[in-house]
Amino acid sequence: RPWAAVAAEEYSCQYGSPKYLLLCGLGGMLSCGLTHTAIVPLDLVKCRMQVDPGKYKGIVSGFGVTVRDGGLRGLARGWAPTFFGYSMQGLFKFGLYEVFKIRYSQVLGEEKAYLWRTGLYLAASASAEFFADIALAPMEAIKVRVQTQPGYASTLREAAPRMYGEEGLWAFYKGVWPLWMRQIPYTMMKFACFERTVEALYKYAIPKPQSQCTKAEQLGVTFVAGYIAGVFCAIVSHPADSVVSVLNKEKGSTAFGVLKTLGFGGVWKGLFARIIMIGTLTALQWFIYDLVKVYFKLPRPPVAQMPESLKKKSEALGSAE
Template sequence: MRAVDGRVCEEFSPAYYGVCTMGGMFSAGTTHLAITPLDVLKVNMQVNPIKYNSMYSGLNILLREGGPSALWRGWAGKFLGYGVQGGFKFGLYEYFKKLYSDVLVDQNRSFIYFISSASAQVFADVALCPFEAVKVRVQTQPNFAKGLGDGFPKLYATEGLSGFYKGLVPLWCRNLPFSTIMFTTFEHSVDFLYCNVIQKRKENCSKAQQLGVTCVAGYASGAVGILISNPADNIVASLYNKKADNVMQAVKNIGLANLFTRSLPIRITLVGPVVTLQWLFYDAIKVLTGLPTSGGLENHLEGVN
């Protein structure tokens, strides 16, 4: 039953965190599923940059060698893995942000955003890692497995439980910087837009205006996060495909400059719109359930009506 104010639940209640978790699962799972073809191309460009040396030629090679179905390899891993990760990432971020803001009352907001997103991402990547391990192999090794159904038991049989978590540390190295930068940039972008562009309090804006702010802040957060996380993203792909046995060897094989530039254009093409849509879907679910959109521990708009 809805509350008098139209909300399905009270903020910071268990039901509220449940809505945030489900919203995160839906927003992350659907957006990552939609860009599976570009993700297949990105991973192959990282693992075999000589063969897949550009987006256009890489797509042609994939279509010529595997047909249209080759572009959708690993779709189940994308949908389920990143759905689970998104649920943990968004749901736990809301929980930790409230927890830390209550406990660390004298800390500045940036620190609260940073440790909240980092705490949530640690758990989110533990949940994602097994799906990612199978997905990358399915996408780059056509004879490995058809998908999650046969990929999970095959990976376990050949590499044991450790095979699912071989890339956990590189995942943390990639996603922790991305997540902390993304959430912190998003929060401050929301505050900046309300304070300096719209010059209204959030509660005085229409739902369309609030979702517009979410989109702009979401794109800004994704763009900054991409630049920070690209080296670790290349290392993850190298480790999962046995191009290197450890992180240092992967760095040596790829080269320091290539860590920052390899697959960067396609990641910009991929991640910017995906992050924007994730925030839009996530906040749209909040709006539909009568909850306020995301952004800030409180609405800091001194002197703004």
């Protein structure tokens, strides 16, 4: 397989085993939960710029208004639903990505899995994110309500029962469609761009083969590729992110209604803040995820290599010509 381990005896488990997949899920929990919680202040200002651009006109002024209204503690508003929600999302996102990537490659076969690897990354990540967003939706709804609706609730413990009492279970899942619109393209870009960027860095930018690089050097490549992928992720997912922010703030709103109200210009409010946030976020997520693999001595598969059967076919075709 293009992603199979090279020296299995050095690792704590076999590539693709249940233990490997569970620890990948743990790595996803840590990478998403910790990073999203760390950037709560920036995310809070970004959300408020999207739902109240008249008051929160920019990143710097938005921070100033937030501190003036709620003090420094106000910058941490919504940290609890952020931590729990994105930890669950990370568990499914990274864990299921590994599952689907392995299963889809088995269905395609060795040669097609290599030739169609970009499509494979896109399909596996989209499948994983579908389930990850169902796990994320309730906490995302609470987070946005706490951060953007003054006087509603200030903590997870206050917001969750009030939302359920006033709107029922639907209050926690009405944003799942916009989440899919935002997160599935984002995750497809995040994984496919990352995988191909890593491949390109080792091919064109790193002066020695991946197998000869130290763990620190490989983690450096991971961080750079993650940041590049994050910039593209922010751009493709930002319009849907704007819709999610407004939708979860306003009771009784619909995704299409919010989209119509915001218009083309409105959905791009806060893009610069999101690029900074998501670029850094994605780079750190991949770094932490890879670091977890190093710590638990999990197989860290090399970049995709052309199967020997394809090499022989290519050589035979060249000699025939």
